[in-house]
Amino acid sequence: MMIYADNAATTKMTKTAINAMLPYMDITYGNPSSLHSAGQRAAEALADARQTVADILGCAAREIYFTSGGSESDNQAILSAAEAGAKKNKRHIISTSIEHHAVLHTLNKLEKQGFEITLLDAHENGIVRPDELEKAIRPDTALVTVMYANNEIGTVQPVRELGRICREHGVIFHTDAVQAVGHIKINVADENIDMLSLSAHKFGGPKGIGALYVKRGITLTSIIEGGAQERGKRAGTENVPAIMGMAAALKESYDMIDEACSKLIPMRDRLIEGILKIPHSILNGDRYERLPGNVNVCFEGIEGESLLLILDSKGICASSGSACTSGSLDPSHVLLAIGRPHEVAHGSLRLSLSHENTEEEIEYMIENIAWTVSYLRSMSPVWRDLEEGRKEHVIQ
Amino acid sequence: MLYSEKVMDHFMHPRNVGVIDDADGVGEVGNAKCGDIMKIYLKIDNDIITDVKFNTFGCGSAIASSSMATEMIKGKPLSEALKLTNKAVAEALEGLPAHKLHCSVLAEEAVKAAVKDYYDKNGIEYDRSEFPDCATCAHCEGGSC
Numbered sequence: 352m353m354i355y356a357d358n359a360a361t362t363k364m365t366k367t368a369i370n371a372m373l374p375y376m377d378i379t380y381g382n383p384s385s386l387h388s389a390g391q392r393a394a395e396a397l398a399d400a401r402q403t404v405a406d407i408l409g410c411a412a413r414e415i416y417f418t419s420g421g422s423e424s425d426n427q428a429i430l431s432a433a434e435a436g437a438k439k440n441k442r443h444i445i446s447t448s449i450e451h452h453a454v455l456h457t458l459n460k461l462e463k464q465g466f467e468i469t470l471l472d473a474h475e476n477g478i479v480r481p482d483e484l485e486k487a488i489r490p491d492t493a494l495v496t497v498m499y500a501n502n503e504i505g506t507v508q509p510v511r512e513l514g515r516i517c518r519e520h521g522v523i524f525h526t527d528a529v530q531a532v533g534h535i536k537i538n539v540a541d542e543n544i545d546m547l548s549l550s551a552h553k554f555g556g557p558k559g560i561g562a563l564y565v566k567r568g569i570t571l572t573s574i575i576e577g578g579a580q581e582r583g584k585r586a587g588t589e590n591v592p593a594i595m596g597m598a599a600a601l602k603e604s605y606d607m608i609d610e611a612c613s614k615l616i617p618m619r620d621r622l623i624e625g626i627l628k629i630p631h632s633i634l635n636g637d638r639y640e641r642l643p644g645n646v647n648v649c650f651e652g653i654e655g656e657s658l659l660l661i662l663d664s665k666g667i668c669a670s671s672g673s674a675c676t677s678g679s680l681d682p683s684h685v686l687l688a689i690g691r692p693h694e695v696a697h698g699s700l701r702l703s704l705s706h707e708n709t710e711e712e713i714e715y716m717i718e719n720i721a722w723t724v725s726y727l728r729s730m731s732p733v734w735r736d737l738e739e740g741r742k743e744h745v746i747q
Numbered sequence: 748m749l750y751s752e753k754v755m756d757h758f759m760h761p762r763n764v765g766v767i768d769d770a771d772g773v774g775e776v777g778n779a780k781c782g783d784i785m786k787i788y789l790k791i792d793n794d795i796i797t798d799v800k801f802n803t804f805g806c807g808s809a810i811a812s813s814s815m816a817t818e819m820i821k822g823k824p825l826s827e828a829l830k831l832t833n834k835a836v837a838e839a840l841e842g843l844p845a846h847k848l849h850c851s852v853l854a855e856e857a858v859k860a861a862v863k864d865y866y867d868k869n870g871i872e873y874d875r876s877e878f879p880d881c882a883t884c885a886h887c888e889g890g891s892c
Contacts, residue, residue: 652804653804654782654783654809656806656807657758657805657806657807660755660758660759673782673806674781674782692780693779693780693781694779694782730761730764730765730801730802730810731784731802731803732784732786732802733784733804734804735766735802
């Protein structure tokens with residue numbers, strides 16, 4: 352038995368996506384840049400896929416650029432806005448303390464090149480406040496980049512409002528929507544989004560493919576030089592099969608968002624309710640403004656990696672913001688940013704559901720997580736100190 | 748697989764888990780901020796470790812290292828327990844991933860800290876240079892945790 356509850360890491364590809372890819376491997380395998388009919392058939396398919404993605408996001412096909420995934424899209428969006436800003440002597444960028452490393456590390460690079468970075472506070476509920484964005488905007492602000500939904504704690508940001516503020520101040524607004532696309536209905540025009548990153552493998556598509564939406568009028572800088580693919584902004588022969596798989600998966604996930612949410616949200620809420628019955632546990636991220644499948648909890652007195660290993664032995668695939676799972680010594684920057692102390696952040700568990708999970712699986716997870724937490728606590732000197740009153744509980 | 752079969756065996760079925768209420772020596776090393784704490788309890792009779800128990804907060808390799816270290820010193824004279832090295836613990840576990848080697852270091856230090864506690868409590872003379880001081884260990888220094 353395997354219960355897969357790590358859909359924020361990656362998703363199972365859908366049959367629709369796989370079937371959409373296959374003909375582009377051995378039938379329509381031409382290079383879209385080739386003049387001959389084999390190539391042109393691939394070019395037509397590529398144009399259709401671009402139109403599909405554009406229709407779903409509410410933009411024009413020429414505003415969609417295919418990339419290798421979310422990280423590349425984030426890098427290119429931020430570096431492009433920075434370069435455009437620098438030309439006008441604007442070297443200030445606003446982001447948040449809970450962004451993905453694809454954003455944070457790109458910002459670190461720019462900081463070394465003389466940019467000034469302001470990170471908005473995500474507060475205890477993991478959500479930034481629009482009035483704090485408004486206060487942070489300066490005449491030299493070149494870009495605001497705020498993720499749509501957080502990959503760890505699942506919190507959904509007030510993107511429409513943030514976008515409106517950016518537009519009023521004439522600042523480019525980028526959103527890393529890798530965790531949101533395919534799970535939340537997004538319309539870039541209605542939500543005042545200038546640039547948006549997405550990744551196919553988060554919604555049932557293949558790995559290694561993504562897209563960047565760039566509103567017409569914003570100059571994109573290419574970070575991979577070579578041929579003239581993607582209107583000269585992203586060199587390299589297009590991964591046609593993957594692009595076809597991504598477009599098919601996106602369409603499928605959009606068509607069933609309402610159905611998926613009506614199944615996911617009650618399962619998520621039951622899981623949260625069941626897990627929070629464990630003493631001294633706390634939900635990370637806002638209780639309501641979160642992705643339909645995201646549960647993230649900290650347990651006092653235990654460490655996340657050992658929790659994951661035991662859960663894996665019981666057939667449960669989950670994730671943790673513990674330092675030990677990342678290979679670094681620091682626990683998740685997101686959990687620290689929302690105010691969890693180091694020792695509590697080490698004991699985190701993320702479960703990210705898909706509509707394929709079942710109510711039985713939810714009950715099995717609740718029961719086995721409770722058992723495992725209690726077992727690990729029974730051998731934890733930290734827990735003993737807390738229970739015997741030598742240390743004070745941080746989580747009540 | 749991240750860990751060897753031996754590590755997984757000692758993690759899933761740890762030996763000597765528990766507390767000794769009337770322990771003759773207790774050693775605690777590590778730091779909750781860094782994500783691992785090991786506490787080792789010793790029962791000592793005539794310089795022989797007659798019983799040993801541990802409690803560990805930490806990752807799979809920290810729990811496995813504690814389990815293995817307690818097995819390696821149980822029934823042994825103190826002089827032998829003091830010779831236990833982190834390398835020997837890691838080897839007995841059929842290796843640890845590079846970024847987990849500090850777990851075996853913690854195990855060695857926890858054993859030494861427990862023996863030192865026994866010496867201190869009983870006024871037994873010992874060579875201080877043989878005992879690492881957790882406060883000066885580089886692992887948790889410099890805000891790297």
